Amino acid sequence: MIQKVTIQFPEIALQTRDAHKLRGYFGNIFKEYSPLLHNHFETGELRYRYPLVQYKVLDEIPTLVALQEGAELLVKLFLKIREIKISDNVYPIYGKNIKSEMITIGYGEELREYRFKTLWMGLNQQNFQKYALLATQEEKSKLLDKIMTGNILSFFKGLKIFLEPGQRIMAKGKFLEKKTRFKNREMLAFSGSFVVNACLPNDIGIGKAVSRGFGSIEEI
Numbered sequence: 001m002i003q004k005v006t007i008q009f010p011e012i013a014l015q016t017r018d019a020h021k022l023r024g025y026f027g028n029i030f031k032e033y034s035p036l037l038h039n040h041f042e043t044g045e046l047r048y049r050y051p052l053v054q055y056k057v058l059d060e061i062p063t064l065v066a067l068q069e070g071a072e073l074l075v076k077l078f079l080k081i082r083e084i085k086i087s088d089n090v091y092p093i094y095g096k097n098i099k100s101e102m103i104t105i106g107y108g109e110e111l112r113e114y115r116f117k118t119l120w121m122g123l124n125q126q127n128f129q130k131y132a133l134l135a136t137q138e139e140k141s142k143l144l145d146k147i148m149t150g151n152i153l154s155f156f157k158g159l160k161i162f163l164e165p166g167q168r169i170m171a172k173g174k175f176l177e178k179k180t181r182f183k184n185r186e187m188l189a190f191s192g193s194f195v196v197n198a199c200l201p202n203d204i205g206i207g208k209a210v211s212r213g214f215g216s217i218e219e220i
Contacts, residue, residue, distance in 0.1 A: 004103050005101075008063050018062075052069060053066045053074065056118060057213060062084060078098055104199050116190070122190055127147060131143055151207045152196060169196065176191045202218045
């Protein structure tokens with residue numbers, strides 16, 4: 001069992017693209033506490049690990065989701081949050097919701113279906129070129145299924161969850177191409193859903209840029 005903490009600010013309405021600003025704000029005000037909050041070390045170097053604290057806007061609500069030691073840290077800092085500053089706007093916080101739960105994550109005997117609440121950034125520079133050269137939708141779907149499986153295994157690895165001998169993760173999705181902007185560049189991302197033999201937590205991110213809100217999922 002793994003601890004998961006979710007903090008939401010229901011009185012504040014933001015747009016999905018504001019998630020990276022949310023990350024910047026909290027990462028800055030809490031930077032003295034831990035690199036877990038902004039995924040950088042004190043030297044400025046990137047912390048190359050699955051982000052245990054993620055910042056996102058879900059259904060217009062600013063949301064922080066954290067796992068393991070990230071969850072413990074968010075609980076400690078929860079009472080210190082008095083306002084949120086996004087661009088030039090300061091939002092006083094009058095109400096906030098916190099939910100702490102113990103959840104199961106890992107290989108599952110049964111198939112579960114998940115949908116993306118925010119766009120999935122499944123392609124990096126290397127596999128984008130490979131994807132673009134594929135001639136048929138069937139070939140593209142097979143590649144995306146393989147990438148999704150790899151993303152889930154990377155998520156497990158980041159939480160130090162490992163498969164036992166004989167266990168194999170298999171994912172199959174229905175992915176729809178979407179255009180989005182990431183770091184001022186137009187990128188290809190995906191909406192849709194997937195089925196997998198794994199237990200995954202609602203609202204966590206899968207794929208690239210999950211600390212910025214991309215790839216957030218929920219079970220359906």
